Amino acid sequence: MNTADIAYTVALCTHNHAPRLARTLRDLAGLIPPEQPWEFLVIDNASTDDTAAILADKSWRFPGPVVRMVREEKLGLSNARNRAVAEARGEYIIFIDDDETPDPEWLRAHENAIQSDHPDALGGRIEVMFEDGSRPPWLSDELLGFLGKLDHGGPKRQLTDPKTPIFGGNFGFKKKVFDKIGLFDAGLGRRGTDNTGGEDTEIYRRLLDAGCQVWWAPEAVINHRIQVGKLRRQYFLDLHYREGRMEGLRARGRRSSIPPFYLYPQLWRAILNTFVAWRSGGRNATLRKEMNVAYFVGYISGWALGRES
Numbered sequence: 001m002n003t004a005d006i007a008y009t010v011a012l013c014t015h016n017h018a019p020r021l022a023r024t025l026r027d028l029a030g031l032i033p034p035e036q037p038w039e040f041l042v043i044d045n046a047s048t049d050d051t052a053a054i055l056a057d058k059s060w061r062f063p064g065p066v067v068r069m070v071r072e073e074k075l076g077l078s079n080a081r082n083r084a085v086a087e088a089r090g091e092y093i094i095f096i097d098d099d100e101t102p103d104p105e106w107l108r109a110h111e112n113a114i115q116s117d118h119p120d121a122l123g124g125r126i127e128v129m130f131e132d133g134s135r136p137p138w139l140s141d142e143l144l145g146f147l148g149k150l151d152h153g154g155p156k157r158q159l160t161d162p163k164t165p166i167f168g169g170n171f172g173f174k175k176k177v178f179d180k181i182g183l184f185d186a187g188l189g190r191r192g193t194d195n196t197g198g199e200d201t202e203i204y205r206r207l208l209d210a211g212c213q214v215w216w217a218p219e220a221v222i223n224h225r226i227q228v229g230k231l232r233r234q235y236f237l238d239l240h241y242r243e244g245r246m247e248g249l250r251a252r253g254r255r256s257s258i259p260p261f262y263l264y265p266q267l268w269r270a271i272l273n274t275f276v277a278w279r280s281g282g283r284n285a286t287l288r289k290e291m292n293v294a295y296f297v298g299y300i301s302g303w304a305l306g307r308e309s
């Protein structure tokens with residue numbers, strides 16, 4: 001196939017998730033292929049587990065796309081995505097994570113949105129799938145968004161509100177748009193076992209600020225498989241602490257390292273709200289309030305201590 005004819009690059013970035021990756025590769029075989037030529041690009045982001053062996057085993061290969069594997073030694077999800085942008089041969093790059101199972105119509109739905117609306121970027125719906133079938137009693141619906149669930153509802157439409165982002169587990173870009181807005185911020189996004197995120201919402205804001213057309217494609221559905229390790233209260237607290245730390249560091253800038261005093265009453269109110277929630281509903285009702293406490297502790301820490309080495 002002439003590489004100039006490739007319309008879509010499906011890019012999967014992975015780091016030390018060999019068992020999850022193996023399942024995702026098997027599940028991708030169930031995709032209904034798009035009408036236009038496409039390629040499947042895997043970015044191995046400095047993996048030290050069995051990832052290389054899994055990718056070398058051709059038994060998972062599914063017919064249709066050109067398949068390529070590239071290794072990116074610079075650790076970090078944003079670095080891996082930026083390498084995918086550099087390597088992609090398709091006019092559009094559609095990203096998928098290594099712990100996801102796409103709906104069979106997923107890629108065809110992205111293709112339909114691209115052909116009808118010619119967006120600069122687009123995002124699809126993300127559902128959560130509990131791998132062992134169980135859901136802890138403290139995991140309320142409002143917390144599913146922190147596990148990647150995304151559903152803006154309604155029909156496909158252009159997104160213009162900063163509060164309706166597209167998420168990295170199921171979004172795509174016209175490759176040329178990166179010439180206009182720049183690449184993913186390498187200071188954001190997961191890096192090894194570090195839970196820090198934010199790179200997807202940050203680039204979404206840049207798209208809007210640049211006047212790009214971002215479309216919601218609700219029929220392009222991905223299922224995010226939730227591992228047991230994430231079904232811990234500490235995972236959510238750590239996620240919010242790191243988010244707060246990042247925001248505190250950004251807000252401080254070149255100002256004094258002494259955090260503003262208005263932050264402490266906010267922290268105290270968050271602690272008080274946690275206590276009130278515990279009194280009224282027990283421990284299962286407190287996690288969202290505890291996450292607010294973790295956020296303010298992280299924010300104050302990020303402001304006071306600066307960037308960790």
